[in-house]
Amino acid sequence: MNGAATRAIDSPTPGLxxxxxxxxxxxxxxEAAFLALVKRYHGAMVRIARMYLRSDATAEDAVQEAWLGVLKGIDDFEGRASVKSWIxxxxxxxxxxxxxxxGRFVPLSSLEEDGDDGPAVAPERFQPEGARYANNWSQPPQPWADERLAAVETAALARAEIERLPVRQRTVxxxxxxxxxxxxxxxxxxxxSEGNQRVLLHRARSKVRAALEQHLEKGGRP
Structure with a gap:
């Protein structure tokens, strides 16, 4: 075993x-190690590539190119970031x-590409301007028991709602x-930027939470 591989196995980084x-x-x-990495990360890689490219086919092509880059660069990987982040x-x-x-590059900092510049949460859920508690919740989110959130159908709904998000929100x-x-x-x-990341994540989480609220208000029924 070469020195680089020995250092990798002896890495003290927790969780890696x-x-x-x-x-x-x-x-x-x-080869089994490569296939394990592909199984673990390929789907997420396609979602990342899809943020920049206009079709699933070109995203898959980009991911294939990325895997070649991983193979070519693995000996130089120094572990300054997690393996996942590096890939x-x-x-x-x-x-x-x-x-x-x-000729289709669009900067991801452009939030308008999502076609979603409206409020993340419906305005009617807040107290109106002029009210005693203006801009506070009028319809606050309902607390959910852990066992309800862990239900198989609820988890499936969350995954489905994430897939329906605009591509940038979905990826973040x-x-x-x-x-x-x-x-x-x-x-x-x-x-x-951190600001764009925060906005995209907030909008995404708000939409998924709203869908889960509706689901759980019906007693978890479809």
């Missing part, structure tokens, strides 16, 4: 032992490059709430 093991195996040419950043780079070559929410990346990682991967 399995990923580091895959990196070490990949450096040794282990996603390569994906964004490849997707941006392809969109530039196709997926990276933050599904993949577990922090805001700095998401901003670095997507090349957007």
């Amino acid at each position: 032992h399995d990923e580091w093991g895959l990196v070490a195996a990949l450096r040794l040419g282990d 996603f950043r390569i994906t964004a780079y490849c997707a941006k490059g392809r969109s530039v070559r196709e 929410m997926t990276l933050r709430d599904v993949e577990g990346l922090d805001s700095d990682e998401v901003c670095a991967i997507l090349g957007i």
Whole structure:
């Protein structure tokens, strides 16, 4: 085993032992390790690429290019970021490059591309201007028991609602709430500001929560 692979396995970073093991195996040419990474991250990579590209087919092409980049760059990976974040950043780079070559690059900082500049929460849920408690909740979100949120059908609804979001909101929410990346990682991967990331995430979460509220108000029935 080469020195780089040994350092990877011995990495003390909490929570990354399995990923580091895959990196070490990949450096040794282990095909199973590559397939494990593909299974784990391919879907999220396509969602990232789709932010920059106009079709699923071109997004898939960009992801294939990204996987080649992962294989070529694995020996130089120093672990300054998580394996996941590193792979996603390569994906964004490849997707941006392809969109530039196709003459279709649109900066992600442009929120107008979502066609969604309205309020994240319906205005009628707040006290009106002039009221004693203006701009406070008139219809606050309902507290939910953990067991209701954990229900299989509720989780399925949440996934479905995330897929219905505008592409930029969907990708930011997926990276933050599904993949577990922090805001700095998401901003670095997507090349957007903290402010834009925060707005996109807030809008996405508000829409998904509204859908879940309606579902749970019906007793969890479809």
